[in-house]
Amino acid sequence: MSVSSITDKNKYLLWVRSGGRCEYEGCNKSLTQDILTKRNFNQSYIAHIVADVAGGPRGCAIRSPLLSDDITNLMLLCDTHHRLIDKHDIAGHPEPKLILMKKNHEDRIERQTAIAPNMSSHIVTYKANVGVHTPVVTYESVEEYLLPNHYPAQASAIDLGLSNSPQRDRNASFWQTEVENLETQFGEQLRPKLRKNEINHLSLFAFAPMPLLMKLGVLLNDIQDIEVHQSVRSPKTWNLSDDKGRVRYVVTKPTNTKKPIVALNISLSATINNNRITAVLGEECNIYTLTIASPFNDFLKNKVHLADFSVAARKLLNEIKSVYGAGTELHVFPAMPIATAIELGRVWMPKADMPLVIYDENTSLGGFTKAIEIKNS
Numbered sequence: 001m002s003v004s005s006i007t008d009k010n011k012y013l014l015w016v017r018s019g020g021r022c023e024y025e026g027c028n029k030s031l032t033q034d035i036l037t038k039r040n041f042n043q044s045y046i047a048h049i050v051a052d053v054a055g056g057p058r059g060c061a062i063r064s065p066l067l068s069d070d071i072t073n074l075m076l077l078c079d080t081h082h083r084l085i086d087k088h089d090i091a092g093h094p095e096p097k098l099i100l101m102k103k104n105h106e107d108r109i110e111r112q113t114a115i116a117p118n119m120s121s122h123i124v125t126y127k128a129n130v131g132v133h134t135p136v137v138t139y140e141s142v143e144e145y146l147l148p149n150h151y152p153a154q155a156s157a158i159d160l161g162l163s164n165s166p167q168r169d170r171n172a173s174f175w176q177t178e179v180e181n182l183e184t185q186f187g188e189q190l191r192p193k194l195r196k197n198e199i200n201h202l203s204l205f206a207f208a209p210m211p212l213l214m215k216l217g218v219l220l221n222d223i224q225d226i227e228v229h230q231s232v233r234s235p236k237t238w239n240l241s242d243d244k245g246r247v248r249y250v251v252t253k254p255t256n257t258k259k260p261i262v263a264l265n266i267s268l269s270a271t272i273n274n275n276r277i278t279a280v281l282g283e284e285c286n287i288y289t290l291t292i293a294s295p296f297n298d299f300l301k302n303k304v305h306l307a308d309f310s311v312a313a314r315k316l317l318n319e320i321k322s323v324y325g326a327g328t329e330l331h332v333f334p335a336m337p338i339a340t341a342i343e344l345g346r347v348w349m350p351k352a353d354m355p356l357v358i359y360d361e362n363t364s365l366g367g368f369t370k371a372i373e374i375k376n377s
Contacts, residue, residue: 022078024085129167129168214334
């Protein structure tokens with residue numbers, strides 16, 4: 001039981017910093033409204049992290065009087081968690097643990113309330129079966145990754161995926177079905193809103209085979225206000241960092257450009273040996289390779305990596321077209337992160353670039369097989 005008097009100034013300040021919600025980790029209960037009756041009244045308790053008396057929970061003869069009215073030592077709690085930390089489980093709630101709870105909660109409130117009113121973003125999700133796996137990409141699973149730069153424009157995602165599809169990427173009809181659905185969903189759900197200027201910004205979260213991600217990028221081609229999120233494995237997140245570290249993209253060119261077939265080997269998340277490409281296209285094939293020093297599946301970490309890839313891919317598409325002409329098909333064999341596959345589609349110019357024939361690797365089918373074609377408009 002508190003014996004000290006907390007000033008009104010610190011009471012009000014604590015309410016503002018906590019957002020009027022319980023600061024206990026995982027609770028976040030609103031302390032202004034009863035959950036059943038919806039009546040508005042004050043249900044909060046102001047708890048001391050270090051008790052205001054030496055004999056209280058986490059109390060100290062020296063520090064208790066000094067911190068009795070210190071905003072850094074006060075937590076706004078619901079009745080349940082106030083009793084928990086001060087009566088039922090004092091030993092399980094040491095000072096450092098409570099300080100961290102308070103900091104995490106108040107930092108989150110600060111981030112959310114600091115977002116400018118014009119920073120709303122529509123969440124767009126897209127998923128398709130990858131091998132035997134069905135990805136889970138939902139509004140609830142990705143909404144937190146908009147913060148702190150944006151907030152959801154609506155309480156649901158614009159989902160472009162085909163729900164509960166039984167087809168797998170080893171099936172011949174898979175690619176046609178998925179492409180037709182993607183084009184239909186984009187045309188019905190996104191294109192009308194974009195034409196009417198009902199959308200200011202898009203946040204894209206996708207998980208699908210590479211050819212479909214490239215097709216999605218083509219559909220998004222000229223939409224400028226979009227952030228393409230990347231599923232990063234370690235640390236687990238959907239956000240590329242703002243770090244400025246760079247990765248060097250390396251292009252290897254064929255020595256003989258007289259062969260009639262041209263291919264693009266994109267070895268970023270894994271290495272594709274050229275003999276796996278000639279096994280599909282034959283020996284009369286010129287192969288350009290876009291790679292990095294050590295390809296691996298989680299190399300893409302920051303926004304600079306993605307921006308540099310866009311530049312490198314655009315330059316390479318221009319160079320290949322200058323040699324072979326815009327009417328020649330470019331056969332693409334990808335091993336690349338999600339965001340780079342989408343960006344490759346976005347930088348491809350539908351009225352000027354070479355038509356693309358995109359391949360997908362499936363071990364159950366013996367390697368790379370033709371998946372989809374992307375043609376000039």
